[in-house]
Structures are given as structure tokens and as C-alpha cells.
Amino acid sequence: MENNNLEFLKKNLKFLGFGTSLNAALEAKVSERQEFFKIGVSADFNSRQKDGSQGRDKVNYELNFSRSSKPYHYFLDSVKVTLNDQIQNTFSYGKGNDVTAKEAYNLLRGASIHKKAILNRQMDNKLLTSGEVGQVKEGSGEKIESIWIKLDFEKLNEQGNFSYKKFYPDYGFNLEPELSRFPIKELVNAQEREMLISSLGRGNTQMATLETGHSVMIEVDPENKKIQFYDMDFKKLDVLPSLSQELGR
Structure with a gap:
């Protein structure tokens, strides 16, 4: 044993x-x-x-x-x-x-990560996580949701740790459709698309390639409901959505 x-x-x-x-x-x-x-x-x-x-x-x-x-x-x-x-x-x-070692680092540097979790919205200072769906009791206020979390550096919980800011699906940010609005080459290939979305969901700053051939760095900002682009010198870029995607909205 x-x-x-x-x-x-x-x-x-x-x-x-x-x-x-x-x-x-x-x-x-x-x-x-x-x-x-x-x-x-x-x-x-x-x-x-x-x-x-x-x-x-x-x-x-x-x-x-x-x-x-x-x-x-x-x-x-x-x-x-x-x-x-x-x-x-x-x-x-x-x-x-x-959270993994890298996700913990990303949270401390201010990034957001994407998690599937059992949550109790009344418990502002505690993130409850579990793989056991059957443990959720009716009327407990708990349910499984896929959410974005980031540390709230201005608010401590009872244990003296940073509280979580939590962005639920009804907050209005969904990474995959939001990312699909932009002319990113990696989105064409299913495997590369999955890797890009997974990396961004872990809070990483991820390199990608625009359809113009230019390399960019991408970060996700769920709190402000946006995708942030940077050039390779880490200066902010304004990348316009693909026209075809915008017309189809």
C-alpha cells in the first residue's frame, strides 16, 4: 500500500x-x-x-x-x-x-486560466474543483461549469491568499469563437488549432502566425472579453478580424 x-x-x-x-x-x-x-x-x-x-x-x-x-x-x-x-x-x-506548476506561475503574473470545476457561486473566496459529477447535490448551489479564473490581487480570502476572479460562461467570453474571428494560420489545421486553444487556456502567451505571414504573440483577456496581440518585441498590435468572419456574424 x-x-x-x-x-x-x-x-x-x-x-x-x-x-x-x-x-x-x-x-x-x-x-x-x-x-x-x-x-x-x-x-x-x-x-x-x-x-x-x-x-x-x-x-x-x-x-x-x-x-x-x-x-x-x-x-x-x-x-x-x-x-x-x-x-x-x-x-x-x-x-x-x-492548477499545474506553469498555471500557478501564469496566475501569479496576472494571466487567466480556463478550468472545468464544481463551483459554488455563493463562496466568493474558494474555488471548488472535482471530477466527480455525482457529488453535486441538488439545491446546494454547486454545479459544474467551464470558467476562466484569475487572481484578485486586491482581495484576500480567510486563509490570507488571493481570491479568485471568476468569469462564468454567461459573462460573455468564449475563446474558440472569439479567436476564430481573426486571420490566424494555426486555426486552419485541427491539431494546431487545438494546441493553440489549449495553450491559451493554460494562461500562456502563445506564438502564432497571421495569414500575412507575420509572427505574433497572443494573450487571452477574458475579463475585458478580448484577444490581445503583440509583435515579437512585445508591443501591442491592433489585428482586425477577418472580413468573412465578421460578415457571417
């Missing part, structure tokens, strides 16, 4: 984007059989500065594990993420639809 738990933890960390580099530390900590333990790791990400220059963001992750009521059965409880030693937030895990 202990070995099964260890293998599950390793697979979970790999799925969340931490790779296999933490496996040795994880094995050592689990073998100590403490009630709680932590593992730290750092990562660097390419970033664009406000002046358009290329830079690097440093992110520190502190992974917090807890032991459940089962003997020597551990789970990832939360991850404290610190960006450039300036801003940090602790993300809760174990609800079934957790």
Missing part, C-alpha cells in the same frame, strides 16, 4: 509539471513517516518585460504534504508559489482539477 501511495504521488507531481526531479526527495520524506513534510523546488521561465526586452522570472515552489487517516498514506495538500521573491500565493490541492 505504501509503495502504491508513493507511485501515485510521483505520477501526480509529473502530471502537475514538476517532472521526476523530486522523486528522490519524495521517497526520503515518505520513508520518515512524519505527519507533515515539505519539498522545495525552483524554476525559471522566459518572460517579456514592459520595455519589450527578454527576461527571466524565477519561481519558488514549496510543496506541502500531509498524512491522511490511513497509515502512511500521504497526499499533496498545498503548494506555496513565490514569483521573483516579490509576490506569493498558496494553492490548495487534492480537489481533482488542480
Whole structure:
């Protein structure tokens, strides 16, 4: 049972984007059989500065594990993420639809990510996530929705972490049809289209090619219901929608 738990933890960390580099530390900590333990790791990400220059963001992750009521059965409880030693937030895990290491970084830099989740609209400070549709009880105010979330840096929850801004489907932003309005080459090929939409949904700044042949960078801004384009120097671009798409609306 202990070995099964260890293998599950390793697979979970790999799925969340931490790779296999933490496996040795994880094995050592689990073998100590403490009630709680932590593992730290750092990562660097390419970033664009406000002046358009290329830079690097440093992110520190502190992974917090807890032991459940089962003997020597551990789970990832939360991850404290610190960006450039300036801003940090602790993300809760174990609800079934957790943010990845890259998504946590994107959230801290102000981006929005797209998630399928069980949500309770009355609970402003807590994002509930789960893969178990049957757990939603009638009259509980909870339902499964596909939403955009971003951190609200002006509002803290009871745990001292940033609250979420949540943009539901009825907010009026739908990535795929909005993206389809623009002359983007990657939208023609089904596989490239899926990869582009998936990457943008994870909060990434994604490179794409216009039908004119020009390379651009794209970011999604659900809060303002728009797609933002940049040139390769990261200066904002005004890209007009395709005429044929606009006429068909």
C-alpha cells in the first residue's frame, strides 16, 4: 500500500509539471513517516518585460504534504508559489482539477486560466474543483461549469491568499469563437488549432502566425472579453478580424 501511495504521488507531481526531479526527495520524506513534510523546488521561465526586452522570472515552489487517516498514506495538500521573491500565493490541492506548476506561475503574473470545476457561486473566496459529477447535490448551489479564473490581487480570502476572479460562461467570453474571428494560420489545421486553444487556456502567451505571414504573440483577456496581440518585441498590435468572419456574424 505504501509503495502504491508513493507511485501515485510521483505520477501526480509529473502530471502537475514538476517532472521526476523530486522523486528522490519524495521517497526520503515518505520513508520518515512524519505527519507533515515539505519539498522545495525552483524554476525559471522566459518572460517579456514592459520595455519589450527578454527576461527571466524565477519561481519558488514549496510543496506541502500531509498524512491522511490511513497509515502512511500521504497526499499533496498545498503548494506555496513565490514569483521573483516579490509576490506569493498558496494553492490548495487534492480537489481533482488542480492548477499545474506553469498555471500557478501564469496566475501569479496576472494571466487567466480556463478550468472545468464544481463551483459554488455563493463562496466568493474558494474555488471548488472535482471530477466527480455525482457529488453535486441538488439545491446546494454547486454545479459544474467551464470558467476562466484569475487572481484578485486586491482581495484576500480567510486563509490570507488571493481570491479568485471568476468569469462564468454567461459573462460573455468564449475563446474558440472569439479567436476564430481573426486571420490566424494555426486555426486552419485541427491539431494546431487545438494546441493553440489549449495553450491559451493554460494562461500562456502563445506564438502564432497571421495569414500575412507575420509572427505574433497572443494573450487571452477574458475579463475585458478580448484577444490581445503583440509583435515579437512585445508591443501591442491592433489585428482586425477577418472580413468573412465578421460578415457571417
